[in-house]
Each structure stands twice: as structure tokens, then as C-alpha cells.
Amino acid sequence: MKKLNIAVLFGGCSLEYSVSLESAHAVITHMDRTKYSPVLVGISPKGNWLHFTGAVEKIKQDTWNNPDDCAPALVSPDRDAPGLLVQTTAGVEKISLDAAFPVLHGRNGEDGTVQGLFELAGIPLVGCGVLASALCMDKDRAHKLAQAAGITIPSSTVLTKKASKENAFACAEKLGYPLFVKPVRAGSSYGITRVMERGGLPAALELAFAYDDHIILEEAISGFEVGCAVLGNDTLTVGELDEIELADGFFDFTEKYTLKTSEIHVPARISPAKTAEMKEAAQRIYKVLGCQGFARVDMFLDKDGRVVFNEVNTIPGFTAHSRYPSMMKAIGMSFEQVISNVIELAVSK
Ligand SMILES: Nc1ncnc2c1ncn2[C@@H]1O[C@H](COP(=O)(O)OP(=O)(O)O)[C@@H](O)[C@H]1O
């Protein structure tokens, strides 16, 4: 059988560039080479697109972007020539693509923009499409749609830069402290502050506005965060739930990538009834937001046993030890199988 050419996009013009390098390295090294040939496309932090032909380790080391290993490349949206156009010294070389797997996190990668390019080109896309990606990147709009589907969400208010300080204080007082201030569209906890009292609000607003022109003030939910790995287009498979045990009530960037004081439990240490309820909620959220392929749905289980939606990550961390693969491993699906499954879900559409 002919091997499928799968474009693996890595890096990205995003704050989460380095996280993507880790995920992409893992995806490339765990891809079933009897079925797939990865075509590596690196995107520099500045947004340059390059066809990379060097050693895979260079991706992890972030030494991939050099003239010996890279050539400028672009994806043509022309449907008569779907593929990667690589500029070589001899001219333009075309590499046909059977699917594209954006292993990119955050803005300009997980938010529907890159997805739009592949949809336009008619190249099957691994994971969520334009609309679901954009909705899931927007914490406020994702909440509103989930709420319309009967899911509980945190109380919140969105502010733009035009909002006065008085208005911000009034909104915060209504929600009560502690509260979370977050950019509406970001990830990896960038720009997020847990505000304990009134005095902490101005700095939190300033930080969040550095990442987005819309920010969200959210009531702090007690209890703990639970993730659900969902896989599928119409028929869904869910992994075991995971549970984030935090020492300090905030899963910040450092904790996410070092787990110094926090611990992740798979499966989550919750009752079978709550497990079933949260898996059902996760699938409902996945469907109402129009997710395809795969996504990780994050929720809170509060101290009163309420299931509260947090967010959907359409391209969650994807190393062999990341949360999504770990939740799938717990139901017997290896990382290699997860990668093959998400590719097949794209190609079979
Ligand atoms: N409303 C909330 N209540 C309690 N904790 C929160 C709330 N919002 C965010 N957090 C904490 O902040 C972390 C990051 O917030 P999240 O909305 O998931 O943004 P990101 O997209 O950066 O992961 C969460 O994992 C959680 O620890």
C-alpha cells in the first residue's frame, strides 16, 4: 500500500512555539512509518514557513531553522495543485500531501487560521476545523455555546481595553474574590492571574491585556480540574479522565511543564457516577463546539460536586507523556495508535 504523505507542522508564530517543538518531535518519532511519510514543515516564531529535511532531534533542540536543513515552502490554496511548494535551487518542487497535521499550540495554529489554509486547499486536516478551532480558542464564546447546551459555566464578564478601572472593579466585586483574570484567547496559562483581593486587580488586567484585547474575569471555581480526552468525528471514544491535584490552586505555566508541586492522576479519583457524568458532559461540549478528530475537554469538579466547564484544547500537549496520550493509554490506546487514529479520522472524511 502506498504510504500517505502527512505534513507535520511545528513551531509556529505563537507564544507556545517551544511547546509545539516538543509535541511535534513526539508525533514524528511515534508515527507509524509503514503507513505514513511525514513531510516536515517548520514555522518560525516570526512566521516563516520552511520545509525541513534535517534530523528530527534538531526540532526538539530548536536548531532546525538553518539554511542546510530548510527551504522556503508554502501551501498553495489552489485546488488543482494541493500540496507543499518548496523553493529549491533548481526551482519549485511540489510535494503532494494526503493530510496535514498541525502540531501547533495557541494563536496562529490552534485557532482556526492554519486550519483555514488547508480547508481552502482541500487537504484533509487532522483535528478540528476552522470554526471549532476558533470557538475553542475563545474562552468566552466557547462558554456561551456550552451553556446553551445545558452545561454549567463559571460566572464571568468580558472587558475590552476601553473599560474604565471603575467598571473593572465593579465587575470584580460582583464576581467576588478570589477570581481569575485571563486573556480571552491564549493558552499555557499565559497572561492569567488568580486575583486574591481588590489590590491585585490592576496588575492582573494589565498582564491579561498584554496578550489579548479582550479579557475575561471569572469566578474562581473550588475543587479541582478534570480533563477528558475525546477522539472521533461522529462516533466518539473517550479516554480515562485525569485529575489535576494542585498545591496552590492555579495550574500555571511552570507547573504545567514541570509538575513541581502538582500531580496528575489517571484515572481521576472520583466516583463511577461522577466519571460517567463528566465523560457525558465532555462529549456534549465537544459536539456543541463542532470538534472533529480529537480534543481535550477540561472541566472542574467543584466542592459541591458540580461539573463546571473550563475550556477545550483542540491541539493539546502531544508528547508521549502529555495528558491526552496518557488518558488514551489508560484505555489501552498507545500513543502510536492515537496518532494513526487521528490521521485516519482526517483522511476518511
Ligand atoms: N475559573 C477558574 N477557577 C479556578 N481555576 C481556574 C479558573 N480559570 C482558570 N483556572 C486555573 O488556571 C489554569 C489555566 O486556565 P485556563 O482557562 O485553562 O487557560 P489556558 O488556556 O492557559 O490553559 C487552569 O488550569 C486552572 O488551574
Ligand SMILES: [Mg+2]
Ligand atoms: Mg487550560
